[in-house]
Amino acid sequence: MTTTILDIRNLTRVHGSGEQAVHALRGVDLSVGSGELVAVMGPSGSGKSTLLTCAGGLDQPSGGEVIVDGNDLTTLSRNAVAALRRRRIGYVFQDFNLIPALTAAENVSLPLELDGMRARAARKYAEAALGEVAIPELADRFPDDMSGGQRQRVAIARAIVGERRLLLADEPTGALDSDTGEAVLQLLRDRCDQHGIAGVLVTHDARHAAWADRVVYLRDGVLVGQSGPLPEADVLLETH
Amino acid sequence: MSIKHGLLALLRAEAKYGYQLRAEFEAATGSTWPLNIGQVYTTLTRLERDGLVEAATGDGGDGRSMYEITDAGRAELVSWFETPVTREARPRDELAIKLALALAVPGVDVAAVVQRQRMATMQSLQELTRLKRVSADGGISWLLVIESMIFAAEAEIRWLDHCEAMLSRQHKPKPGQQKAAQQIRSDRHQTDAGAKR
Numbered sequence: 166m167t168t169t170i171l172d173i174r175n176l177t178r179v180h181g182s183g184e185q186a187v188h189a190l191r192g193v194d195l196s197v198g199s200g201e202l203v204a205v206m207g208p209s210g211s212g213k214s215t216l217l218t219c220a221g222g223l224d225q226p227s228g229g230e231v232i233v234d235g236n237d238l239t240t241l242s243r244n245a246v247a248a249l250r251r252r253r254i255g256y257v258f259q260d261f262n263l264i265p266a267l268t269a270a271e272n273v274s275l276p277l278e279l280d281g282m283r284a285r286a287a288r289k290y291a292e293a294a295l296g297e298v299a300i301p302e303l304a305d306r307f308p309d310d311m312s313g314g315q316r317q318r319v320a321i322a323r324a325i326v327g328e329r330r331l332l333l334a335d336e337p338t339g340a341l342d343s344d345t346g347e348a349v350l351q352l353l354r355d356r357c358d359q360h361g362i363a364g365v366l367v368t369h370d371a372r373h374a375a376w377a378d379r380v381v382y383l384r385d386g387v388l389v390g391q392s393g394p395l396p397e398a399d400v401l402l403e404t405h
Numbered sequence: 406m407s408i409k410h411g412l413l414a415l416l417r418a419e420a421k422y423g424y425q426l427r428a429e430f431e432a433a434t435g436s437t438w439p440l441n442i443g444q445v446y447t448t449l450t451r452l453e454r455d456g457l458v459e460a461a462t463g464d465g466g467d468g469r470s471m472y473e474i475t476d477a478g479r480a481e482l483v484s485w486f487e488t489p490v491t492r493e494a495r496p497r498d499e500l501a502i503k504l505a506l507a508l509a510v511p512g513v514d515v516a517a518v519v520q521r522q523r524m525a526t527m528q529s530l531q532e533l534t535r536l537k538r539v540s541a542d543g544g545i546s547w548l549l550v551i552e553s554m555i556f557a558a559e560a561e562i563r564w565l566d567h568c569e570a571m572l573s574r575q576h577k578p579k580p581g582q583q584k585a586a587q588q589i590r591s592d593r594h595q596t597d598a599g600a601k602r
Contacts, residue, residue: 206527208566354538371527371562372555375534380527382520390520392528395535 167198169232170330170363171220176229178215178386189215191386192229199330202357202364204374207383213367214335216383220365221254221333222246234330251280255324255332257353259339261316263308263323269295270304273323294322298352314345321352325362332356332364338373350376408440408448413457413474413482420461420473423449434550457481500561504568515572523565530558 178190189212197203205213218224219231222238231238234253238246256262263272273294274287282290295301298318308316317337324332334353338346354376357364366377374380379393408430415421415429427445431438449472452458457478461471474482500522507513537551 208570351538371530372534372559375527375530375555375558376538377531380524380531382524382527390524392524393531395528395531 167200169196170199170234171195171197171365172230172232173216173220174230174232176216176219176231177227178212178219178224179227188386190219190226193383193386193388195381195388197331197363197365199361199363200357201379202354202366202377204366204368204377204380205383206368206371206374206380209369211383212386213383215386217333217335217365217367220331221256222250223256248280251276252327253330255321255326255329257317257320257324257332257334257337259336261308261313261320261340263316263319265308268305268307269300269311269319269322272308272319273326276323277327290326291322294326295319297325298322312345313341314348317341317345317349318352321349321356325356325360329362332362334364334366336368337366338368338370343372346370346373408444409452409457410482410485412445412448412452413478413485416458416472416474417479417482420471422469422471424469426472433546452478508572516569519565519569519572523562526558526561526565530555530562533558 173193173195176190176193176195177188180187180189193212193216195203195216205216207213215224219226220233222231222233226239229239233249236245236249238249241249263269264275267275270288270291274282274284274291277287277290278284292301292304295304295318298321300315300318300322303311303315303319308319311319317340321337324334332353337353338349341349350373353364353366356362364377366374368374377393378395379391381388382390411430411433412426415426415433421429423445424442426449427440427442430440430445449458453460453472455477456475458472458474461473504515504518507515507518533551533555537548537555540547540551
């Protein structure tokens, strides 16, 4: 029995009002357990990214609940949401969002330092995270001196540093070639499998979505389909 | 393709027994193409008739015979490897035909057919990806076969996305079709009601 890390209930998000109102999400329910990776697919404008930003506390829903690790983001103060974001939620974006003036280790330790951790302690955590994404040797390198795949690894290290429970990735492979993209997926998958993190991956690439335990399909702000969870691996092997 | 060419390929290096051929065929294709022993022996009989293999002198002592490839068999194998597979030679695509018919027959919810297929194909793609993950050290030929199926599933999903986009641009139901759709729905209601009775 896994613990639910992310529990989204009847989530709605409306941009604008009156005649111009755009209903980005119209009552979405989604639960993601510890160790589970869920991919969200759907055409552009279907609400995929809005779902992810609401799940991560970067956007305020119009209605419904977003419960992360037992905390309902919609009822918390802004400061409390920000604190939860720094401690429990990791974000990975398509364009990496690294700060060019900071080294890899400084980028990774930034959320910890913002949260009040001393620089030396934060550096230790950052080095451990860079080790987990297999680039410990790049700790003192600047983003501009790295390949796309290396930058995305730094971004993932930043998203998993400390004790994160929820990893949200918005098109993390969008700017990478297909082999590097697969390696990034492998990394996200391992985080979920080995560290019990709950992962949500937004992607338009079916090949990458297929790494997930479940794939949900969003259209016009509504979940219209789901595939998975897969039967247990040993069941599958027996049938072969 | 044929099991025929697969068996010829496995016989190229040395003579083998039927059960051996079956095991090696499945190992090479990562059990993605299970063969039963009957298929193997039927195929060997046909190959022997066509002069592409012949019974070898060795015998397992239990009455089963070994087969070896002939010169004609080697030539056939070379020509098989040299000839690209033509798309026309493959069986007709049931899914394309199903969608074409769904469009041609009024009253079918084509978008729902596309969506159901998309999730079903996605599920296969997930299963194949898991198979690839757990068999990363299972040898290159197995991985190639799995990748081939992964690419095919991915292509099918992209094609479904394409169909859906085309349909939403072009397929505005005409009044006559709406009427037919209502007719089919009411037919279905009656069938359901009948089934319940």
